[in-house]
Amino acid sequence: MTERDTAAPPRRARRVDARRNEQKLLDAAASVFVASGVDAPIREIAAEAGVGLGTIYRHFPDRTGLVIAVYGHQVETCAEAGRQLLAEEPSPLDALLAWVERFVDFVITKHGLADALGSDDPGFQRLHAHFLDRLVPVCAELLAAAEDAGQITPGVDAYELMRGIGNLCVGHESDDRYDPRHLIRLLVRGLRIAES
Amino acid sequence: MTERDTAAPPRRARRVDARRNEQKLLDAAASVFVASGVDAPIREIAAEAGVGLGTIYRHFPDRTGLVIAVYGHQVETCAEAGRQLLAEEPSPLDALLAWVERFVDFVITKHGLADALGSDDPGFQRLHAHFLDRLVPVCAELLAAAEDAGQITPGVDAYELMRGIGNLCVGHESDDRYDPRHLIRLLVRGLRIAES
DNA sequence: AGACGATACGGAACAGCGTTCCGGATTGTC
DNA sequence: GACAATCCGGAACGCTGTTCCGTATCGTCT
Structure with a gap:
């Protein structure tokens, strides 16, 4: 395997207009998401980007x-903050709370x-799943x-906890x-072992 | 005001077909809800009831x-169970947990x-509001x-707690x-005052 | 430079949804 | 039996997400 990939057919590089449109879409989506929420109509994002509907589905x-592409970086940042907090905070529980x-x-x-994370829409469930995986x-x-x-009391499932926090x-x-925040603090308090 | 209501115009009683259709709709809705969930298409309920779409919106x-009409009684029952549990259970906290x-x-x-209770759909938010009111x-x-x-620790807002439980x-x-249930138990545990 | 194939674009078109609306059927009353 | 009040049915509207394909653009090769 001297090639860069296994049995990789010589693919041409992506066209510049494609790359440009993808960026326009990311910018437009970010803008529309803050203005109208992540459940804004697709057409609105297409219009904001000055692009056709088909172009969205191509990318x-x-x-x-689109949501993952827009917020993926921030999720990554949040994930990385975990280890850092564990090192910085005075105790693991403090780190957990801060995180x-x-x-x-x-x-x-x-x-x-x-709301999207709690939606029963199949698309949004994939979103939730992606966030949770990370x-x-x-x-x-x-x-x-x-x-x-x-x-803290042992046996708490991380997946369940994350899911619950998202739901709350x-x-x-x-x-x-x-x-x-009130309830989430209360929930994490429920994890704590009473200092007797 | 010897009349039954203030300035009540003499309204005729509802027609029998109207009452019958309302019942058919309630039955059909209950059936469809268990089969396809409370977010089943309206048309499905209409078809199950053998009734036109307009008829649903008339009633x-x-x-x-429709959901409130179908499940309202059970909500009522749940509400009434509160006082009873308070009398039966050994302690108020036990009553709260059981309730x-x-x-x-x-x-x-x-x-x-x-999922409906957690939906951002305006209609379903009214549903959640109705449940919570009661x-x-x-x-x-x-x-x-x-x-x-x-x-338990004081200052916990009942509305917030109920909302959170629904969300979970x-x-x-x-x-x-x-x-x-795991997280909800954990949450309520968070309410408890540590017995030191 | 010119031409040609691969790639990407745009938006019409489709399917499914909730909701509205009104001509026509049904019911209760006189 | 006739006449209103009431109620019904389903076509129609507007809004979704998604698919599809004729057309335009781009990159390359001659």
Whole structure:
């Protein structure tokens, strides 16, 4: 295998207009997402980018792909923050708390993202799955550290916890009386081993 | 005001076919809801009832109204169970736990209901609001009792708690790895005052 | 430079949804 | 039996996401 890839047919490089349109779409999507939420109509994004509908589907499988492309970097950043917090914070539990807080901030500040994560729409479920795939291992690491330190009750599943935290964020935009942070803090408090 | 209502014009009673169709719709809706979930297409319910689309909208403002009509009774039952549990259970906290468990059972056993409660669809938000209007006072009562008994930390908002519990139920159907009950127990554990 | 094939674009077209609307059928009353 | 009030059915509208293909553009090779 002296070739760069196994049995790779000599593919031509992508055309410049394609690359340009992809960038236009990412910019437009980011702009529309903050203005109208991540569930904004596809046509709105196409219009904002000055591009046809077909062009969107050429570059992204569906809106979920677009959302992942737009916010993927921030998810990555959040994931990487896990290890760093574990090193910086005074205790694993503190690290866990800080990390959860950071994740919640990320989700809450994106219009409609929290609701999208809780949606039963198949597309949005893929979105949730993608986020979780990246973040659950980090959460698991933090949980394990806190467990080893004897700070939290063992046997808590990272996937379930992440999923629950995401769920608790649902609906925060359309309801002044509901602040997810309260309950999330309460939930994490429920993890703690009482210091007797 | 010897009349039954203030300035009530002498309204004729509803026609028998109207009453019959309403019943047919309720039956059909209940059947379709368990088969296809509460977010089943309106047309499906109309077909099941052997009725036109207009007939649905004549009797119910939208699908939300239909859901409320179908499940309203069970919500009522759940609400009434609050006081009873408070009398039966050994302690207010036990009553709260049992009541929450009962509520979660209700939500979880209805196809798509949990997801509907977490939906950002305006119609479904009205549904959530209706459920909460009826149940929040009950939850508040239970919370207050547990607070007075010194069993839980004070200052927990019943509305927020109910909303959070509803949210935690979201997505349980489409995800084997996620069991809302775990987190809900954990959450309520977070309420508890550590017995030191 | 010119031409030709690969690639990408645009938007019409389709399917499915909730909701509205009104001509016509049904019902209760006089 | 006749006449209103009431109610029904389903076509039609507007809004979704998604697919599809004729056309335009780009990169390369002569």
